[in-house]
Amino acid sequence: LAKTTQPISMDSYEGQEVNITCSHNNIATNDYITWYQQFPSQGPRFIIQGYKTKVTNEVASLFIPADRKSSTLSLPRVSLSDTAVYYCLVGRYNNNDMRFGAGTRLTVKP
Amino acid sequence: GAVVSQHPSWVICKSGTSVKIECRSLDFQATTMFWYRQFPKQSLMLMATSNEGSKATYEQGVEKDKFLINHASLTLSTLTVTSAHPEDSSFYICSARVGDNEQFFGPGTRLTVL
Numbered sequence: 035l036a037k038t039t040q041p042i043s044m045d046s047y048e049g050q051e052v053n054i055t056c057s058h059n060n061i062a063t064n065d066y067i068t069w070y071q072q073f074p075s076q077g078p079r080f081i082i083q084g085y086k087t088k089v090t091n092e093v094a095s096l097f098i099p100a101d102r103k104s105s106t107l108s109l110p111r112v113s114l115s116d117t118a119v120y121y122c123l124v125g126r127y128n129n130n131d132m133r134f135g136a137g138t139r140l141t142v143k144p
Numbered sequence: 145g146a147v148v149s150q151h152p153s154w155v156i157c158k159s160g161t162s163v164k165i166e167c168r169s170l171d172f173q174a175t176t177m178f179w180y181r182q183f184p185k186q187s188l189m190l191m192a193t194s195n196e197g198s199k200a201t202y203e204q205g206v207e208k209d210k211f212l213i214n215h216a217s218l219t220l221s222t223l224t225v226t227s228a229h230p231e232d233s234s235f236y237i238c239s240a241r242v243g244d245n246e247q248f249f250g251p252g253t254r255l256t257v258l
Contacts, residue, residue: 076252078188130176130178130241132239132247133190135187
């Protein structure tokens with residue numbers, strides 16, 4: 035499966051929009067992209083998943099360009115409680131290979 | 145979404161003892177469960193993939209005789225850390241697969257080996 039690359043850390047302020055980009059240059063045709071959020075001493079929590087174009091749910095948007103070599107998680111109007119580590123995963127349907135990259139540590143400041 | 149539980153949430157044990165961690169899918173059946181280990185300030189590392197009714201598939205470098213995995217039913221997988229040592233102290237997280245592409249994670253188990 036495609037290896038993912040994300041920024042190690044990002045800082046933001048309350049109320050701002052945060053965009054975290056993940057590179058996955060070797061993504062295959064039947065691969066999908068999933069983003070998770072993890073707080074300290076907790077299991078990862080599903081945020082959003084997509085295959086191509088744009089996906090939006092109640093907490094985030096996921097932008098995937100036509101070549102699918104990257105994806106961007108967009109968090110609108112972050113709050114202090116959004117401080118966490120965000121992981122981008124590339125998965126394949128009916129494939130059990132679910133490996134995490136290094137993740138992005140987002141710190142939201144007042 | 146689907147709920148995955150783990151028990152215990154934390155455990156402290158003496159070096160040389162064995163510890164069993166349970167992972168349950170509460171409102172769905174999971175043919176595949178995953179076990180991860182996470183050290184402080186690091187990402188999750190996949191240890192093994194557990195399939196109901198068959199032997200687990202271990203990642204390279206993970207000792208199968210030390211980390212015993214049993215997936216006896218569609219709602220329960222267990223990880224037993226045998227003869228635990230201080231270097232096994234870590235945060236152990238399980239997850240369960242739903243359908244073709246959804247994965248739900250448990251809350252994790254903090255293991256401290258003295």
